[in-house]
Structures are given as structure tokens and as C-alpha cells.
Amino acid sequence: MENLSVNNNSGQSYGYTLYETTVTSGGTLDSMNNIRDRALVFVEREYVGCLDYKTHKVTLPEAEGARTLSFLVENCGRVNYGKALNEQRKGIVGDIVLNHSPLRGFNIFCLDMKPCFIRRLTNSAQWKTDFKSLAVPGFIQAKLNVDGPPTDTFIHMPEWGKGVVFVNGQNLGRYWFIGPQRSLYLPGHWLRSGENQIIIFEEQRTNEKIEFKENPDHGKTIDVYKLPFCTLL
Secondary structure, eight states, X not given: OTTSSOTTTTOOOSSEEEEEEEESOOEEEEOTTOEESEEEEEETTEEEEEESSSOOEEEEOOOSSOEEEEXXXXXXXXXXXXXXXXXXXXXXXXXXXXXXXXXXXXXXXEEOOOHHHHHHHHHHOOOOSOGGGOOSSEEEEEEEXXXXXXOOEEEEXXXXXXXXXXXXXXXXXXEETTOSOOEEEEOGGGOOSEEEEEEEEESSOOOSOOEEESSOOOOSOOOOOOOOOOOOO
């Protein structure tokens, strides 16, 4: 990501990057642990698997002719301490091999999810109105109408998969069905009276509703017990 010719050649710092190339066969795709940090893999827009630091191999189905192989790579965050501090490069950082042959000839697209990216999306995208025909990954737009002065609330994403929520063009945060967090805090000053824009980038699965609730859902919790301690004099 950091070497892409975007942002005045300063590279991409966060978000997603889409890598696409052409393959002519199926077989074993091996990331050789060169995905940072997580990639959804598609052949002709059909999902075939996920690559991350645990899973390095995916099987591609056999078919005749040239097909588009896509990697949607997410930067899940960087550490800012320790020995790994100088190794925080994201995207595809080395060879990806198919049947032991390295892939070449990638077209690369920056999806950094910055406010300017969301504005371009809002102004130029062709939004569909048939929710049931939605393919993921994809962007979903909704409107929230607020009567009177807005107050703090919590966004709940029941039955959604994994993605990012934007409110009035600003990145509110990420969600994932695995938890533990089940809600996103939405400050009242991010909202305005009347119509508000909600945009969701969803990777895996969608639901037809977003819930706004007064209280958060922190997911699974554990009891914290008092531990014995001693006083140093």
C-alpha cells in the first residue's frame, strides 16, 4: 500500500486495496504469508476464500479460458511498539504463487476510505434500489431522519458480517460479527436535525436493517476479581 502512486505519490496509509490479475487455470493459491493483513479472494467476482496470517492457501476452481483473480486486502491496523515496528507494511508485500508460479501483471485500486473517497462515491456511484440484488463486497447507503436536536446513540448491526460505517461522510468505525463488540458509539454532534447519510461498506453478508439504540452492547464480558497485593515500603 505504501508504495502506490496515490496521494501525491505518498502511498496509501489505511483502508483496503484491490489487486486484480488474470489466471488461466485453477489449483493451489499460496500467499506464502505475504498478505497484510487479510484478503478476500475472488475468481470472476465469485468468492473462493480468505487469506490471512493463519490461512496461506486457497484452492481455485478449474475452468477453461482467462479469468480475473481478485484480492481485496484490508489493512487491519499497525502496531506502534516492539521489534515489529519497522515491519508494518500493508497490502501484498511479496510473491503470491499459483501452482508454484508467482502471479504478475496486477491492476491495483486504492480504496482508502478517506472522506474525499466517500464524497466521490456519493456523487458519482450508480446506487441500486433493489436491496435483494446487492452483491458483496459492496457499499450500502441509507438515510436516518432525526426529529429535533440529535443526541448520542449506538449503532447495532444485527446479522451483518464485517465492514465499516460512515456517518455524514466521516468514518465512524469498523464492525465484525465475531465480536466481542456488538455496537458502535455514534456521538450526537456527528448527526444533524433532519436527514443524515449512513454508508456501509460490507465485505461478507448484509441485513435489511440497522438499529439505533440508547444503550451499547459490549458483547461477551467476564468478571474481574480482586487480586491480593502487597505494599512496598
